[in-house]
Amino acid sequence: MSSKDFFVQPAPLLAPALIGKTLVRVQNGERVAGIITETEAYQGQEDLACHARVGRTRRTEVMFGEPGRAYIYFTYGMHWLLNIVADQAGSPAAVLIRAIFPLEGLAIMEQNRPIAGKRSQWLNGPAKLTQAFGLNGSLNGHDLRNTNSELFLEDGISVPGELLEVGPRVGLGKTPEPWLSMPWRWVLNFEHAIEKTEKGTI
Numbered sequence: 525m526s527s528k529d530f531f532v533q534p535a536p537l538l539a540p541a542l543i544g545k546t547l548v549r550v551q552n553g554e555r556v557a558g559i560i561t562e563t564e565a566y567q568g569q570e571d572l573a574c575h576a577r578v579g580r581t582r583r584t585e586v587m588f589g590e591p592g593r594a595y596i597y598f599t600y601g602m603h604w605l606l607n608i609v610a611d612q613a614g615s616p617a618a619v620l621i622r623a624i625f626p627l628e629g630l631a632i633m634e635q636n637r638p639i640a641g642k643r644s645q646w647l648n649g650p651a652k653l654t655q656a657f658g659l660n661g662s663l664n665g666h667d668l669r670n671t672n673s674e675l676f677l678e679d680g681i682s683v684p685g686e687l688l689e690v691g692p693r694v695g696l697g698k699t700p701e702p703w704l705s706m707p708w709r710w711v712l713n714f715e716h717a718i719e720k721t722e723k724g725t726i
Contacts (some may be wrong), residue, residue: 528669531591535565535610535617540690540710542608542619544683546627549657550674556629556657558647559680562622564693565708566607569616572703573696576616586665587616594666594675596659603651604660608668608677623648623711626656633657644713688712 531538542563549556566574575584575597586595587609595607595618607618624647626633633639633656639646647653654660659675668677689711696704 528590528592531608531610531669532612533610535567535619536708538608538610538617539563539565539619539708540685540688542621542677543688543710543712544681546678546680547621547624547657548676548678549629549659551629551632551658554629554632556632557678558624558626558628558653560621560623561625561712562648563710564620564622565610565617566620567611567617567708571706573693573699573706574616574618580616584616587618589613589665590667592667592669594663594668596654596661596664596666598661604654605650606654606657606659620650621653622650622709624653683712 530541533541540563542560545560546557547560566576568574569576569579571577576587578584580588583597586593589609590613591609591611593609595609596604597607599605606621608621609618611617625644626646633646636658637652637655647656663675666675667673668675670676671678690707691709691711692705692707693709
């Protein structure tokens with residue numbers, strides 16, 4: 525996942541392509557990792573749900589920069605959210621990472637945030653995953669293509685398109701149409717995918 529070209533595509537194309545990739549965080553020499561299972565695309569200043577709609581600001585500067593960087597912002601005065609910058613420099617776009625299926629470093633995740641219920645639900649929210657991975661604004665602008673760093677992407681697994689559910693983005697409040705209903709959210713039911721694979725139905 526060190527190739528810059530992979531990230532040089534509009535967010536609505538990058539978002540489904542990120543499903544199945546592995547997000548890795550290295551903390552004190554130990555790996556915390558999981559498969560990306562849900563993403564949302566935000567594309568350009570014309571997208572009225574995108575932060576870039578207000579133009580180039582201190583907050584959105586990373587979105588206008590190189591693709592493959594982390595865009596991590598604070599929201600609701602409580603949570604950090606992780607995005608991956610898409611498209612080309614000067615064309616602000618990003619993909620919000622909404623959910624991850626945990627694979628490695630489960631004990632560290634549990635130290636970072638209380639974990640309960642089914643494993644597939646541990647990190648099924650953008651704030652849950654940033655807490656479990658220990659992510660905050662210190663990594664805003666971080667190059668996710670550098671596999672020798674503390675936060676990066678690996679190839680993960682190949683996900684057939686028919687296993688993805690597509691729908692509108694969530695939590696957009698009073699965002700006007702057509703942006704409110706744009707089908708720019710992709711979800712993989714990881715456990716369902718494993719079950720289908722084992723049965724040989726995909």
